[in-house]
Amino acid sequence: MQFLESIYRAKNLRTLFLLLRERDYELEMLLLNSFHHFKFLRTLILDCPIKNLPDVVKNLIHLRCLLISENVRIVELPETFCNLCNLQNLNIENGHCFKKLPQGMGKLINLRHLIFHHVYYSGNVVFPKGIGKLIGLRTLREFNLGDKDDREGCKLGELKKLNKLRGTLKINGMENVVTVDEAQNAQLKEKIHLRGLELLFETSAFLIEQKGGMENDVKVLNALEPPPNLQYFKTRAYWGNTIYTNWMMSWTTLKKLQLIGSENLEHLPSLGQLPFLEVLVIAGLLKVKKVGDEFQGIEDSKNKKDYDIIFPNLNSLQFGHLYSWEEWIGMGGTGEEEEENDNGIVTNPIIIKIMPRLQSLKIEDCYKLKSLPDYLLTAPSLKELKICRSQVLEERFQRGTREN
Numbered sequence: 183m184q185f186l187e188s189i190y191r192a193k194n195l196r197t198l199f200l201l202l203r204e205r206d207y208e209l210e211m212l213l214l215n216s217f218h219h220f221k222f223l224r225t226l227i228l229d230c231p232i233k234n235l236p237d238v239v240k241n242l243i244h245l246r247c248l249l250i251s252e253n254v255r256i257v258e259l260p261e262t263f264c265n266l267c268n269l270q271n272l273n274i275e276n277g278h279c280f281k282k283l284p285q286g287m288g289k290l291i292n293l294r295h296l297i298f299h300h301v302y303y304s305g306n307v308v309f310p311k312g313i314g315k316l317i318g319l320r321t322l323r324e325f326n327l328g329d330k331d332d333r334e335g336c337k338l339g340e341l342k343k344l345n346k347l348r349g350t351l352k353i354n355g356m357e358n359v360v361t362v363d364e365a366q367n368a369q370l371k372e373k374i375h376l377r378g379l380e381l382l383f384e385t386s387a388f389l390i391e392q393k394g395g396m397e398n399d400v401k402v403l404n405a406l407e408p409p410p411n412l413q414y415f416k417t418r419a420y421w422g423n424t425i426y427t428n429w430m431m432s433w434t435t436l437k438k439l440q441l442i443g444s445e446n447l448e449h450l451p452s453l454g455q456l457p458f459l460e461v462l463v464i465a466g467l468l469k470v471k472k473v474g475d476e477f478q479g480i481e482d483s484k485n486k487k488d489y490d491i492i493f494p495n496l497n498s499l500q501f502g503h504l505y506s507w508e509e510w511i512g513m514g515g516t517g518e519e520e521e522e523n524d525n526g527i528v529t530n531p532i533i534i535k536i537m538p539r540l541q542s543l544k545i546e547d548c549y550k551l552k553s554l555p556d557y558l559l560t561a562p563s564l565k566e567l568k569i570c571r572s573q574v575l576e577e578r579f580q581r582g583t584r585e586n
Contacts, residue, residue, distance in 0.1 A: 190216070190219045192220070193219070193220070193221070193222070194222050195220045195222065195223060196222065196223065196224045196225065197223070197224065197225040197226075197227075198217075198220060198223055198225070198226050198227070199227040199229070200213050200226075200227065200228055200229060200230050201229045201230065202229070202230035202231065203230075203231075203253065204231075205231050213230065214232065214236040214238075215236070215238070217236060217238045217239060217241075217242065218238045218241060220242075221241065221242065221243075221244070222244050223242050223244065223245055224244060224245065224246045224247065225245075225246065225247040225248075225249075226239075226242070226245060226247070226248050226249070227249045227251070228248075228249065228250050228251060228254050229251040229253050229254070230253060230254065231253055231254065231255050232254060232255065232256065233255045233256060233257075234256065234260075235256055235259060235260060235263065237260065237262055239262070239263065239266075240260075240262035240263065240265045240266070242266065243265070243266065243267065243268060244268060245266050245268065245269055246268060246269065246270045246271065247269075247270065247271040247273070248266075248269065248271070248272055248273070249271075249273040249275070250273070250274050250275060250276055250280070251275050251276065252275045252276045252277075252278065252299070252300070253276070254275075254276045255276070255279055256276065256279075256280065257279060257280060257281045257282070258280070258281055258282035258283070258284070259282075259283065259284050260284065261284045261285065261286050263284055264284050264286035264287060264289040264290060265289070266290065267289060267290065267291060267292060268292055269290050269292065269293055270292055270293060270294045270295065271293075271294060271295045271297075272290075272293060272295070272296050272297070273295070273297045273299075274297065274298050274299070275299040275300070276300070277298050277299050277300030277307070278300050280298075280307055281306065281307060281308060282307065282308040283307065283308065283309055283310055284310065285310045285311070285312070285334065286310075286312070287309075287310055287312050287313055287316070288311075288312030288313065288314075288315035288316065290316060291315070291316065291318070292318060293316050293318065293319060294318055294319060294320050294321070295319070295320060295321040296316075296319060296321065296322050296323075297321055297323055298323060298324045305324065305326060305354040305355075305382070306326075307324070307326055308326065308328070308335065309325065309326045309327075309328065309335070309336035309340075310334060310335070310336060311334060311335070311336060311337075311340070312340075313325075313336055313340045313344075314339070314340035314341065314342060314343055314344065316344065317343045317344060317345075317346070318346060319344050319346060319347060320346055320347065320348050320349075321347070321348065321349055322344065322347055322351055323349070323350060323351070323352060324352055324354065325340075325341065325351060325352065325353045325354070326354045326355055327353065327354065327355035327356065327358045327359065328355070328358065329355075329358055330358050330360050337364065338353070338359050338364050338365065338367065338368045339364060339367040339368060341368040341369070341370065341373075342367055342368060342369045343369075344373070345369075345372050345373055345374070345375075346375065347373050347375060347376055348375045348376065348377070349376070349377060349378065350376070350377065350378030350379070350380065350414060351373070351376055351378065351379055351380070352379075352380040352382065353379075353380065353381055353382065354382045354384075355382070355384070356381050356382060356383045356402070356420075357383045357384055357399075357419075357421075359402050360398065360402075361402075362401050362402065362405040364402075365401075365402045365403075365405040365406050366405050366406075366407070368406065370406050370407060370408050370409055371407040371408065371409060371410065372409075373409045374409055374410070374411055375411075376409045376411070376412065377411065377412060377413045377414065378412065378413065378414035378415070379408050379409065379412055379414070379415050379416070380415075380416040380417075380418070381403070381406075381416070381417045381418070381420070382417075382418045382419065383399065383417070383418065383419040383420050383421060384419055397422070399420055399421045399422040400422035400423065400424055403417075403420065403422060403425065404429075406429075407429055408429060408433075410432055410433070410435075411435050412433055412435065412436055413435055413436060413437045413438065414436070414437065414438045414439075415430075415433070415436060415438075415439050415440070416439075416440040416441075416442065417440070417441055417442065417444065418440075418442040418443050419442070419443045419444070419445075420441075420443075420444045420447075421444075421445070421446055422444070422446060422447070423446040423447060423448060424447065424448075424449070424451075425441075425444075425447065425451045430451065430453075430456075431452070431455065431456070433456060434456075434457055434458065435458060436456055436458060436459055437458055437459060437460045437461065438459075438460065438461040438462075439453065439456075439459060439461070439462050439463070440462075440463040440464075440465075441463070441464050441465070441467065442463070442465050442466055443465070443466035444466065444467050445466065445467070445468045445469065446469060447467050447469060447470060448469045448470060448471070449470065449472075449476055450464065450467070450470065450473055450476065450477040451477075452476055452477065452478070452479040453477065453479065453493070454477065454478035454479035454480070454492040454493050454536075455479040455492070456493075457494060457495065458495050459493065459495060459496055460495055460496060460497050460498065461496075461497070461498045462493075462496060462498070462499050462500070463500045463502075464500070464501050464502075464504070465500070465501070465502035465503050465504075466502070466503045466504075467503075467504050467507075468503075468504070468505055468506060469506055470504050470506060470507050471506050471507060471508050471509070472507075472508065472509045472510075472511070473507070473509070473510045473511070473512075474509075474510075474511050474512060475511075475512060477512070478492045478493070478512055478536065479492065480492070490533075490534060490535065491534070491535045491536075491538065492534065492535070492536045492537065493536065493537045493540070494535075494538065494539070495539055496537050496539065496540055497539050497540060497541045497542065497563070498540075498541065498542045499537070499540060499542070499543050499544070500542075500543075500544040500545075500546075501544070501545045501546070501548055502544075502545075502546040502547055502548070503546070503547045503548075504547075504548045504551075505547070505548070505549060505550070506550065507548050507550060507551050508550045508551060508552060509551075509552065509553075510551060510553065510554060510555055511555065512536070512555045512557065536557045537557070537558070537561055538561070538562065538563065539563050540558070540561045540563055540564055541563050541564060541565045541566065542564075542565065542566040542568075543558060543561075543564065543566070543567050543568070544566075544567075544568040544569075544570075545568070545569050545570070545572055545575065546568070546569075546570040546571055546572070547570070547571045547572070548571075548572045548575075549571065549572060549573060549574075550574070551572055551574065551575055552574050552575070552578075553575070553578065554575070
């Protein structure tokens with residue numbers, strides 16, 4: 183305590199790191215009450231088991247960075263926190279217990295980075311109206327939508343003017359978007375600096391009935407028009423029975439795609455013509471029974487000559503929990519094209535490469551799948567083939583191994 187009092191004379195202190203692993207109420211109070219001595223703080227790092235942010239923090243008007251570690255037990259920030267108009271970086275690592283952002287968040291006009299850790303919990307943090315005023319935001323890893331009946335909760339339209347966002351944006355609560363206008367109002371296509379986007383639905387059968395059925399999710403997803411320069415895209419628990427690909431096919435830069443838990447999808451979207459797709463994960467599509475040429479992006483067999491390479495850069499493909507999946511068929515590596523010349527109709531062979539760079543194929547919990555296409559088993563770059571809890575396939579491969 184004497185040492186702490188001795189540094190009160192450091193009036194120009196810029197960085198203060200408070201580290202206290204075990205609860206010591208007297209020392210804790212002394213530490214927290216010391217803030218008013220350091221009016222010129224730029225960086226404050228809290229790593230002590232405090233439950234409330236002291237009111238005196240509102241006077242740290244020069245503060246640029248606040249880090250709240252996982253050791254801190256603060257559940258919400260006080261409204262007075264929003265007086266820190268020069269704050270640029272708010273890093274919240276105690277997502278396991280943090281519950282709510284203050285209603286006046288829109289006052290933090292200089293905020294550049296709003297970062298949550300502990301992703302399994304941060305989706306529960308309540309975001310208020312007004313986030314959309316933070317037009318200088320560069321980093322917003324989590325964006326949580328309020329319930330449609332929550333007047334104080336955050337709506338998707340708050341994203342409209344946040345066009346400086348970079349990195350990856352995860353939107354939790356997509357099931358609360360009930361109109362096409364609300365989806366369009368987010369203006370995601372204007373977020374040209376975003377490289378990753380995750381759309382997370384948490385939809386119960388009751389909620390689906392309340393908001394107009396699975397057709398609503400289809401319309402909302404199509405109306406979003408995600409950014410054109412994405413390298414990573416993920417959906418989870420999407421309830422629609424189809425995924426429109428009119429905007430998906432415009433992603434000439436997409437490298438990683440994950441479709442998780444879309445229980446009503448009966449057919450995979452056409453993905454074979456995404457030129458730079460490297461990683462594809464498909465899991466939890468419970469109604470898919472057959473995968474065919476539509477997955478490769480070949481709908482018209484007469485025009486197969488237009489598809490010389492399918493999935494040209496895919497190197498990792500993973501399927502999991504497709505419990506109804508029985509067939510995986512697809513055209514082979516060769517085909518025929520009819521051409522008319524002076525000598526009549528001539529049949530010319532065409533060669534189509536499918537997944538020429540595939541290195542890893544994993545299939546897990548696809549109990550009914552009977553076989554794999556030949557082009558997969560003869561893929562020139564395949565190094566890893568993992569089949570787990572897919573009894574029919576496992577038996578066939580074991581039998582084939584014994585015969586060879």
